[in-house]
Amino acid sequence: MIPFAPLLFILWGFLQPSYCWKYKNDDITNGSPLIGDDALFDPLTMPNYVKREASYEYDDNGKVHIKDSIIDSDNIAEWTPISSNLTAGQKDLYVFTISTSSSSSGFSPTYDILIFLSGNLCNTDDLPDDVQLSVTYAFNDTLTQNSSSGITVNFTYGYMESLTVSPIQTDTSLNVTSLYSYLYVAVEPRNKTTGQPLNTDDYPDTRWEYHLSISENDLVYQWDYRTWLDVLETDEDSALLITGADSTAAYDFTFSNFTIHDTSMYDVYVYSYNESLIIAEQFNRSLCAIKNGNYLVSSYGNVASSDVQLDRNDLYIQKIIKDGTNSTNEYFYVTGLNRSTSYVAYLTKKIGKSGSLSDVGGIVFEHVLFETKEDNTCSLIHSLDFCKDVAYSVPTSSLYLGNKTLLAEAYENISRSLYANFSKALQLIPCDTESDARYSPLRTCSDCAESYRNWICSVSIPRCTTGTSSYYMFRNKDKNRNSYIDNDIKPLSNYYEILPCIDMCYAIVRDCPSDFGFSCPNIQKTPDLLFNSYNFYNGNTDFVSCNLMGNDTETVNY
Numbered sequence: 001m002i003p004f005a006p007l008l009f010i011l012w013g014f015l016q017p018s019y020c021w022k023y024k025n026d027d028i029t030n031g032s033p034l035i036g037d038d039a040l041f042d043p044l045t046m047p048n049y050v051k052r053e054a055s056y057e058y059d060d061n062g063k064v065h066i067k068d069s070i071i072d073s074d075n076i077a078e079w080t081p082i083s084s085n086l087t088a089g090q091k092d093l094y095v096f097t098i099s100t101s102s103s104s105s106g107f108s109p110t111y112d113i114l115i116f117l118s119g120n121l122c123n124t125d126d127l128p129d130d131v132q133l134s135v136t137y138a139f140n141d142t143l144t145q146n147s148s149s150g151i152t153v154n155f156t157y158g159y160m161e162s163l164t165v166s167p168i169q170t171d172t173s174l175n176v177t178s179l180y181s182y183l184y185v186a187v188e189p190r191n192k193t194t195g196q197p198l199n200t201d202d203y204p205d206t207r208w209e210y211h212l213s214i215s216e217n218d219l220v221y222q223w224d225y226r227t228w229l230d231v232l233e234t235d236e237d238s239a240l241l242i243t244g245a246d247s248t249a250a251y252d253f254t255f256s257n258f259t260i261h262d263t264s265m266y267d268v269y270v271y272s273y274n275e276s277l278i279i280a281e282q283f284n285r286s287l288c289a290i291k292n293g294n295y296l297v298s299s300y301g302n303v304a305s306s307d308v309q310l311d312r313n314d315l316y317i318q319k320i321i322k323d324g325t326n327s328t329n330e331y332f333y334v335t336g337l338n339r340s341t342s343y344v345a346y347l348t349k350k351i352g353k354s355g356s357l358s359d360v361g362g363i364v365f366e367h368v369l370f371e372t373k374e375d376n377t378c379s380l381i382h383s384l385d386f387c388k389d390v391a392y393s394v395p396t397s398s399l400y401l402g403n404k405t406l407l408a409e410a411y412e413n414i415s416r417s418l419y420a421n422f423s424k425a426l427q428l429i430p431c432d433t434e435s436d437a438r439y440s441p442l443r444t445c446s447d448c449a450e451s452y453r454n455w456i457c458s459v460s461i462p463r464c465t466t467g468t469s470s471y472y473m474f475r476n477k478d479k480n481r482n483s484y485i486d487n488d489i490k491p492l493s494n495y496y497e498i499l500p501c502i503d504m505c506y507a508i509v510r511d512c513p514s515d516f517g518f519s520c521p522n523i524q525k526t527p528d529l530l531f532n533s534y535n536f537y538n539g540n541t542d543f544v545s546c547n548l549m550g551n552d553t554e555t556v557n558y
Helices: 006-012 248-252 273-282 287-292 404-428 445-460 484-490 502-511 527-533
Strands: 020-024 055-058 064-066 082-087 092-097 113-121 132-138 151-154 159-166 168-169 174-176 182-191 209-214 223-224 229-234 237-245 266-270 318-323 328-336 342-348 362-365 369-370 379-381 393-394 463-465 473-475 496-499
Touching: 082 092, 082 182, 092 209, 113 223, 113 266, 132 159, 132 209, 151 159, 151 223, 174 484, 223 287, 229 342, 229 369, 229 379, 229 393, 229 527, 237 342, 237 369, 237 379, 266 273, 266 328, 273 502, 287 342, 287 362, 379 404, 393 404, 393 463, 393 527, 404 445, 404 484
Parallel strands: 223 362
Antiparallel strands: 020 092, 055 064, 082 209, 092 182, 113 159, 113 209, 132 151, 132 182, 168 174, 229 237, 237 328, 266 342, 318 328, 342 362, 342 369, 379 393, 463 496, 473 496
C-alpha cells in the first residue's frame, strides 16, 4: 500500500471535484470536443456515454449538469469506482477531468495535485497465466489512439495502484490552475510476454471483470502487506482471531481514516484451504475478489455484542470489541468449524471518516492460516467478566462437557474465590494517604490489585494445549496444578500446560506492598520450582512460550 494519505490535507484547501467519463473506443478521437466543468449536455445525443453516478445531476428540464460541489475533505467517501468487464481485443477508455479553484489559502503555487489510481480484478475463477490486465494513463489525448504512449501499470494478484501528479501553475492575478486539464486512461488485457493487446479470437470465453477508481483524495482500493490479524487460539470447532491494536490517540487526529468502536470497520472472510488457493494464486490482493469469492463465512453485517455466545455451534463469526488503556482491538470468534481442518482468513478494512465509513473500496490485508484441533482435550473460552485477559484454551471439564459457558464460569469462580482473600488484605493497606506516606511513590494499590488479578487468573486457569514442547508441562488429568482443578473441573483428558510467564510474578513483587512478603522462585537457587511453575517469555519462537496477561510492554524477552 502506498502511504499517500498523510499528504492529502495540504491539497484539500483548493481542490474541487473531478469527473471520470467512459467512452467506447470509437467515441474519442484526436481533437474531439471534451466535456468541461461548465458543460451542459443532453445524454440522448451521446448514446455511448456511460454516466458515473456521483458526478451528475438533473435540472428541472431533465438536462444533466456536472455537479458544482466542493469535496467534503472530512469524509474520504466521495468517489465512485467504475465497474466494467472486457474480453480479448476490447479496450476501455476514460477521461478524468482535473479541477482546481482560485486559491486564497496562502499555499505555495508549487504544490501539485495528486491523482490516485487503484483497481481490483473481481473474477473468482482462473484467468490465463500469460495474460495481464493493464492500465495505461497519460495527460495527452494521443493515448486514445495509441495506448502504449503512456505509463502502464499492470494488475498484480488482482490489484493495481499508481500515482500521477499534475503541476500547479499561477498567472499574474494569482489564479491557480492545473497544468493539465484531463487524465486519459486505457484499460485492456495484454499478453504478459510481449506486452501487446490481445486479438479478438484469443481466449474467447474469458472475461476480465474489474473495478477502477481515480481520485484526487486517496487510493479507493488498497493492499497492506501486513496480516494485521492474529490467531489467538483454536480448539476442535472454533477459533479466536484478533486485529492489531488501533491507538485511541489516533482518533483525535483531524484527518484520521479510523472510527473507534465502529465494528463495521473491520471484517473477516474465512475460506476453506482449497478455495483459498484459487484466491491466493491470482487475486490475493483484490478486495473485490475476496468479498465475492466462495468463502465459508463472513463477519460482514454482524454487529458486536457484549452477550458472547461461547456455545454457538453454527458457522458464524461473532464480533467483540476489546478495549485497552491506549488502544482498541477487535475479536472475531469463529464457530461451527470442523476438527483437524485448515482455514484461511482475510481481514478487510473500510476507509472513511468517523461516523461515515464507506462500503466503497477499502483495504485488504495479507491472509492468515489457522487449523482446528483434532479432539476436545482443550476448550476455547474468552470474554470473562473477572479474568478479562483470558482468551485461550483450557482443559475441558468432564463435568461440563459440551458447555463452554458453564466451563468458563467454573474457572472464573475459582479465580474470584482465591482473589477475595487478597482483596480484603489489600484494604488494610493505607492506599489513600499522603504520597510521602504510601508504600511506594511509583506504584499504587490499584497497580497491585491489577497485577495480582492477572497472576491469580493465570495460575488458576491453566492454558491448555495438545502440542509438545520443552517449554510445556505435561499434566495428568488427575494431577493438575492445584486441587481446585482436580476437584471442581476434573479435566477430561491428559494435556500439556503452557505455564504462566515469570514476569507476572515479578509484577506483583514490584507493584505490591512488602507487607505481603511476595517473592518469586530464583533460577539460581530454586530452578526446579521455577520451571515447574513458570517459564520465560521468548519472542523468537513461532509458538507461545508462556502464558502472559497484563502489560506485555514490561515483559523481558529471554
